[in-house]
Amino acid sequence: MKMQIKIKDCDYMKKMLIKGGYKLSGSIQISGAKNSAVALVPASILCDEEVRIDNIPDISDIDALKEILEYLGAKMQKDNNSLLINCQNIENKEIPENISRKLRASYYFMSALLGKYKKVEMYFPGGCNIGARPIDQTLKGYRALGATVIEEGNKYTIYADELKGSHLYLDMPSVGATVNTILAAVKAKGKTTIENAAKEPEIVNIATFLNNMGAKIKGAGTSKIVIEGVEKLHKASIETIPDRIEAGTYIIAGALIGDNLKIENIIPEHLEALINKLKEMGVNLKVESDCITISETDKLKPISIKTLGYPGFPTDLQQPFTVLLTQCQGESLVEETIYENRMGHVPHLNNLQANIIVNGRIAKIKGQSKLHGTNVIATDLRAGAAMVLAGLKADGETEINDVEHILRGYENIVEKLQNVGAKILIKEIE
DSSP, X not given: OBOOOOOOOOOOSEEEEEEOOOOEEEEEEOOBOHHHHHHHHHHGGGOSSEEXXXXXXXXXXXXXXXXXXXXXXXXXXXXXXXXXXXXTTOOOOOBOHHHHTTOGGGHHHHHXXXXXXXXXXXXXXXXXXXXOOOOHHHHHHHHHTTOEEEEETTEEEEEOSOOBOOEEEOSSOOHHHHHHHHHHHTTSBSEEEEESOOOOHHXXXXXXXXXXXXXXXXXXXXXXXXXXXXXXXXXXXXEOOBOHHHHHHHHHHHHHHEEEEEEESOOGGGGHHHHHHHXXXXXXXXXXXXXXXXXXXXXXXXXXXXXXXXXXXXXXXHHHHHHHHTTBSEEEEEEOOSOTTOOTTHHHHHHTTOOEEEETTEEEEEEOOOOBOOEEEOOSHHHHHHHHHHHHHSXXXXXXXXXXXXXXXXXXXXXXXXXXXXEEEEEEOO
């Protein structure tokens, strides 16, 4: 049956108000990739000298990581959109639950501290409620390197007299497990081989940063990564790659209500799965070396998508893309294969008068739907992005509560959309 939800009264700190139906034109600059930056910052722990990370996005997830670094005693300095980090005198102490639970990526500290000190104590990471998201593959990597893992409720104590290179085959190409194993193995003795590794561009960015410090990592971006352990890492710098998920979100916005909307500072090769699906639908877009110009298109064709690891269709764009599918003429299908709880946006889209039926991990979207503004909730980061896109397309006013989820991953989203013609603002809730 068609999923519906009743919006309840909630005491959220902020809400977003959108008046829909306004065309978007002009240009949007894409920021540094959240999914790279949240690993690059913890990776700085492995170096005993100062490192510099450029093109850091100004998002709350980075603020949460900086809070952990400050707690450990790192020295940090902000220079425009660059972050200088010196972890020479940090203290390896237990990371408490009240800061580790703020985001999923806090577990990258677990790996960096284990790699540097051979011991770490911290609590299970937080993040969006989009499924069970176990860390069993990460723990498998630690054990393969010779570490002992003790689980006490929500707390992990991981230690080793010595980390030794090993051969690891991941049960699935998990981004988190791939990055965590790299971080833990960089200073291990001998050679570590990761088979069935994730291939996302963010992993290449992280490996490049470590290699710039003197690590010896080969194969990042392929299914087989080889790490030769080193004793010391020296100072280095890295530029965070453009955020392909932020770019994809604004590209979808252009397909919904764009009037020659230009999305700049992108790497088109990182967006091929999305671009190919947009072309299949008949969307009007022009792809250049570092930008895409896109406009709203009438009579979109219904299509099917299935989320997969890179280079497949990204799970992080599934929820925003579903909004575009509501405007196709006919029935589209979405199959979510990565996370079992990534349909939280559907009841709220149906409240906006979409016509979506969910059966397990498969959604049937019947279009073309005339969306009408109402009150909705951002149930997680990418569901929140979907609510923003739906609000921009809908008639009338849409109110989005729990927008803190959105601010975790989209730098200056309100300002960027205002600058291209959107009627959008954030209000404090008393």
